Amino acid sequence: MAAPILSYEGLGLIQGNGWLFRGLDIHVGTRDRLALIGRNGAGKTTLLKLIAGSIDADARRVGDLLPPVRGSEREARLRWVYDGHDDWVAPHRGTRLVSEITWLQAAPGHSTAVRKGTAHGSTFVPTGDSGRVFVAFGAATSFSDTPSPFYRFTLGGPFRLGAFDRDQFRGRHSGYLGAGYLRQVGRLPDLLGGAIDVGAWVESGSAFDRRQDAVTHSDLSGGLLVDTVLGALLVSGSVGGDGSSALYIALGRPFW
16 A cells, blocks of 8 residues: 555644644545534644645654655754753752754755754752652743754653653754652662652743744653662653543653
């Protein structure tokens, strides 16, 4: 069977306070003919605009929407880091701030240079011998430039709106804010790693092209964070405000 000439999965779009459509799969072959039928206001024109790329989806499996790219890229980058955390996996105290400016001089899908700026950080405050509260944030912008979909900012995944698919939301700008509580409940043997922590946190964020089109997504998460010899092991579950949910098992440095 020939590959479809148009293939999208999991498309969704929020209008007002609810979903205009959600979980929509579209696969069109070379010999297929389609008729788009629905009442006025059902979203027919909006769906066509979404497929044409005139607007961005609020939910989608992003990999199915990204165009193939080929070529090389050239960029200049300026990065500043302040790291006052007392531990790289699950800090008990301290602040970490990271900011970066990138000038993408050449890249596939771009005829002009693109500027990108990002900033993120977190602060941990102890609340006793084993517990601490934390606040984490992230922000990104392409200023007035328009990067191709492959180079836009994303949200979705552990500590980045965990109730949603990884990189589910994509836009020219993004913002994230999270806050929560961690508590150490044990330790692994020294040969296997370090502290074992449990925690809970809330998150809100949005990735968007225009400020007036921004939609804020939120979730509640909880899980287990273990410092192992292979890196930080996170086992967490999240539930979103729209009913989305996800379970993650991830190995690597947490967002902060």
